[in-house]
Amino acid sequence: MDEINTSVSRRRFLQATGVTGAAAATAVMGVPGTGLEATSAEAQTARAQPNTVVTKNICHQCPARCGIDVYTTDGRVHAIYGTADHPISNGKLCPKGPLGVYILYDPDRWRGPMKRTNPAKGRNEDPGFVPISWDEALDTVAARLNALREAGESHRFALLYGRGWGASCAGLQGTFGKLYGSPNVAIGHSSMCSDGSIISKKMLDGNAGYNAYDYAHTNYILMFGVGFLEAFRPYNNNMQVWGHIRGRKSPKTRVTAVDVHVNTTLAASDRGLLIRPGTDGALALAIAHVILTEGLWEKSFVGDFRDGRNRFVAGQSVSPALFEEKWTQGLVEWWNVELKDRTVDWAAGITDIPADRILATAREFGSTRPAMAIYERGAHAHSNGIYNGMAIHSLNALVGSMYAVGGLMNQMGPSYGAMPADENEYMDDWAQNGAWKDMPRIDRKGSADGYLMANNMMQEVGPNHLAGNPYKLDTMMFYLTNPIWTAPNGQVWEEALKDVFIIDTSPFPSETGHYADLILPDHTYLERLQDAPTYPFQGFPMTQLRVPAVEPLHDTKYYGDVLIEIGKRMNGPMGEYYRALGDTENVLRHLAEGFRADPGDNGVTDFESWKEKGVWYKKPYIYRQVNGTFYRWDGRDYTIEMTEEEVQANLLKTPSGRFEFRSSQMEANAAWIAERTGRDPARLMFPIWEEPQHPGGGDLFLVTPKVALHAEGRGHNIPMVIAHLQPTVGGRGEAFCEINPATAEARGIGDGDMVRISSDAGEVTARARVYAGVRPDTIVLPMEYGHWAAGRWSKAVPTQHSGECTINQSDRVTGQCNYYTTKVNVTKA
Ligand SMILES: Nc1nc2c(c(=O)[nH]1)N[C@H]1C(S)=C(S)[C@@H](COP(=O)(O)OP(=O)(O)OC[C@H]3O[C@@H](n4cnc5c(=O)[nH]c(N)nc54)[C@H](O)[C@@H]3O)O[C@H]1N2
Ligand SMILES: Nc1nc2c(c(=O)[nH]1)N[C@H]1C(S)=C(S)[C@@H](COP(=O)(O)OP(=O)(O)OC[C@H]3O[C@@H](n4cnc5c(=O)[nH]c(N)nc54)[C@H](O)[C@@H]3O)O[C@H]1N2
Ligand code: SF4
Ligand SMILES: [Mo]
Numbered sequence: 001m002d003e004i005n006t007s008v009s010r011r012r013f014l015q016a017t018g019v020t021g022a023a024a025a026t027a028v029m030g031v032p033g034t035g036l037e038a039t040s041a042e043a044q045t046a047r048a049q050p051n052t053v054v055t056k057n058i059c060h061q062c063p064a065r066c067g068i069d070v071y072t073t074d075g076r077v078h079a080i081y082g083t084a085d086h087p088i089s090n091g092k093l094c095p096k097g098p099l100g101v102y103i104l105y106d107p108d109r110w111r112g113p114m115k116r117t118n119p120a121k122g123r124n125e126d127p128g129f130v131p132i133s134w135d136e137a138l139d140t141v142a143a144r145l146n147a148l149r150e151a152g153e154s155h156r157f158a159l160l161y162g163r164g165w166g167a168s169c170a171g172l173q174g175t176f177g178k179l180y181g182s183p184n185v186a187i188g189h190s191s192m193c194s195d196g197s198i199i200s201k202k203m204l205d206g207n208a209g210y211n212a213y214d215y216a217h218t219n220y221i222l223m224f225g226v227g228f229l230e231a232f233r234p235y236n237n238n239m240q241v242w243g244h245i246r247g248r249k250s251p252k253t254r255v256t257a258v259d260v261h262v263n264t265t266l267a268a269s270d271r272g273l274l275i276r277p278g279t280d281g282a283l284a285l286a287i288a289h290v291i292l293t294e295g296l297w298e299k300s301f302v303g304d305f306r307d308g309r310n311r312f313v314a315g316q317s318v319s320p321a322l323f324e325e326k327w328t329q330g331l332v333e334w335w336n337v338e339l340k341d342r343t344v345d346w347a348a349g350i351t352d353i354p355a356d357r358i359l360a361t362a363r364e365f366g367s368t369r370p371a372m373a374i375y376e377r378g379a380h381a382h383s384n385g386i387y388n389g390m391a392i393h394s395l396n397a398l399v400g401s402m403y404a405v406g407g408l409m410n411q412m413g414p415s416y417g418a419m420p421a422d423e424n425e426y427m428d429d430w431a432q433n434g435a436w437k438d439m440p441r442i443d444r445k446g447s448a449d450g451y452l453m454a455n456n457m458m459q460e461v462g463p464n465h466l467a468g469n470p471y472k473l474d475t476m477m478f479y480l481t482n483p484i485w486t487a488p489n490g491q492v493w494e495e496a497l498k499d500v501f502i503i504d505t506s507p508f509p510s511e512t513g514h515y516a517d518l519i520l521p522d523h524t525y526l527e528r529l530q531d532a533p534t535y536p537f538q539g540f541p542m543t544q545l546r547v548p549a550v551e552p553l554h555d556t557k558y559y560g561d562v563l564i565e566i567g568k569r570m571n572g573p574m575g576e577y578y579r580a581l582g583d584t585e586n587v588l589r590h591l592a593e594g595f596r597a598d599p600g601d602n603g604v605t606d607f608e609s610w611k612e613k614g615v616w617y618k619k620p621y622i623y624r625q626v627n628g629t630f631y632r633w634d635g636r637d638y639t640i641e642m643t644e645e646e647v648q649a650n651l652l653k654t655p656s657g658r659f660e661f662r663s664s665q666m667e668a669n670a671a672w673i674a675e676r677t678g679r680d681p682a683r684l685m686f687p688i689w690e691e692p693q694h695p696g697g698g699d700l701f702l703v704t705p706k707v708a709l710h711a712e713g714r715g716h717n718i719p720m721v722i723a724h725l726q727p728t729v730g731g732r733g734e735a736f737c738e739i740n741p742a743t744a745e746a747r748g749i750g751d752g753d754m755v756r757i758s759s760d761a762g763e764v765t766a767r768a769r770v771y772a773g774v775r776p777d778t779i780v781l782p783m784e785y786g787h788w789a790a791g792r793w794s795k796a797v798p799t800q801h802s803g804e805c806t807i808n809q810s811d812r813v814t815g816q817c818n819y820y821t822t823k824v825n826v827t828k829a
Helices: 006-017 019-026 037-044 097-104 134-150 170-180 195-205 235-248 280-293 331-337 344-351 355-367 385-398 429-433 458-467 491-499 559-568 573-581 584-592 607-613 644-650 664-668 670-677 719-724 741-746
Strands: 052-058 067-073 076-082 157-161 185-188 211-213 220-224 254-259 271-274 303-305 323-325 371-375 408-410 475-479 501-504 530-533 542-546 615-617 623-626 629-633 638-641 700-703 736-739 754-758 763-770 778-780 823-828
Touching (some): 076 097, 134 475, 157 170, 157 458, 195 664, 211 371, 220 280, 220 355, 280 344, 280 355, 280 385, 323 331, 458 491, 559 584, 607 615, 629 644, 741 763
Parallel strands (some): 157 185, 254 271
Antiparallel strands (some): 067 076, 211 408, 303 323, 629 638
């Protein structure tokens, strides 16, 4: 596979996709630190009519969490704009932002709580939902949970959640599990999302979270499997910062994108490398090899040979005694066991990228400061994801970008006040010492025979319940997750959810809701009062508030209040705790008390001013590494030098307080990893190369990426989204499956033909788009299409759902579900 010559095709491509306009516009829009925020933001903001009320809210369609101004006139929401004085939106939105109006007025929304009357469950069974009162609904749940607890089986209640937002919703769940007594309250969807990046970074730098990035000041971005201009967080702000770093900034930030097809990001980059799926680690190792052999590493951060003479020569071992490391650990050992043989020619054979392109990329990246290497699901959603991630993240240490200007940070949390009550004062005997404490989790997270190091394993819950291993659940509640549809091979979940009592809290019909025994519908985001601390952004702390724009249209209830109301109906001290909490507004008022002692930069000091502004934030990020010295902010500048102990406590949180090329956390679990995976216990703690495993039984890789209009699994019932989902290859009301011309021809497939895609898990159909921008060994089919129980527009598309062909395979260490690694057969339908 050759490098894509983007310099020739870029202009035409961008015109076709409309990116030229966006990029040109963002060049004059607000970019943090460029002084452009105010003027451009004011110009963007609509003028409200006298009878129009503007409320602050946070868009809910992707994790960017953009601040929005919601315009309501005569009780009807009619417009949504980006909030002008909000650090992420700066007065702008992505194309999805204004579509929130469609979500609020979706005619398929549930009207109120309901119970199922048809005991038979299945795709073709009508649930026979009938309306009930909130009291009946909440009493039913509480009676079930009280009975289960009294029978000593509280572990058989599981609460599964996805895009939980704040302390007033998903944040309440952990306490519920602790007081009730279930290890399965709550299980998040992070293993189906992007734990592969979180955990691979944690192994090296000790931080368990996504990074915050200083894009505005970097001079080089090397992206591995990242949809920077369609998905990577925070998408809206990424587009703004792109206009700055690729337009006004001097020097212009160079970008190399590594992907398997030409998406918007790759087309807009300086260099696009189409890589064989699952081999990003090999590319990163070769780049590290070049950085070392050519002496390009950042000596102020990594250290140097004691006599200053570089002894990193391909194929030759080096004595560790000759090298003095500074903020890293294990560099020379890593070189000896792995890197010395990871030459550019070796990587070319594995990745399918020509050696001269790898060398040029490595030299550019290694000799530009500041530079950053970023990666997400494309790189780590494979069986070898832990190593792909570790190899890529190691590049950030090699060029010294950890906590540097133009480098990577970690997100600070908000200054919240204390909760209205302390749960530790409400623990009865069962909560403190019950037999549930010895029960494994249903997903086998944390167990030696399961997934010892994973954060969550939601993709295993359905299959494990079905097999009764380690036990059968009795009751399951779902908040903002729909795994029958979003988990790989969801057909297994369709079987699994037949014999368990299901409670769904979505405002909308969904596949999981189709199996529900009770529906307890949430308000939509424009109707609820809810906090939402920022996803990692620029490191400084920030938390936001959703203020209802209208009275709830239907008989719905905010999920946080549903939890509290169930809690109040629980027997014993647990019920007392929830009576002490009161309701979510009381919780939010208590949290906002923290702002009194730590006022936000925008003057937010309490609950009322938080509601008015919609966001509390406090700049700057308080840590910075400069030429190998770490400093803390003194109120005016970064002058307070940090001790090694402070760096370890706050920034490099590993056992050694260093960035560990030799990971002590992997080493501590070496016996377990070696036994489960057959890996070499002497090497498995380093970023090493490992061949990915591609299940499925076919000959083409199936990749199902995010596109700009994609709102996780939640944008499917918006006619605008369904009609325009794929800007790069067209699409009018159905998804196109990208297939390379040579691959299509060999199978007799023409542009626009229907194709059958099959694997060992299942078979779906889609329409083919013959597209030279996709690798010949790969097909690309975005998700979001193929819903069968989630509203009228989503049902009306012919394209089926890629998840039904996706094999449930996980990285054993990170638990990351390997969405982009299945191999499928493709034939003309
Ligand atoms: N518009 C939009 N943005 C979103 C979301 C959304 O639904 N819509 N969801 C949010 C969520 S939940 C998440 S987890 C993030 C995900 O953010 P990303 O991980 O950035 O997005 P993906 O599209 O999952 O994957 C990124 C790219 O990896 C490529 N890829 C696949 N296999 C490989 C490979 O082996 N190697 C390489 N180099 N590339 C490969 C895909 O073609 C795709 O372009 O996005 C968030 N942002
Ligand atoms: N084939 C394939 N599968 C994928 C992916 C992929 O790229 N390809 N991406 C994966 C990724 S990265 C992720 S993060 C997961 C996401 O998958 P999930 O965790 O399932 O999350 P969503 O699809 O975002 O949300 C689903 C549920 O939330 C409900 N919902 C919508 N709005 C609200 C609301 O305001 N309140 C409440 N209470 N409920 C609401 C919806 O009706 C739906 O039932 O999917 C994963 N699955
Ligand atoms: S980037 Fe995400 S949060 Fe921001 S407007 Fe778009 S969909 Fe909403
Ligand atoms: Mo995700």
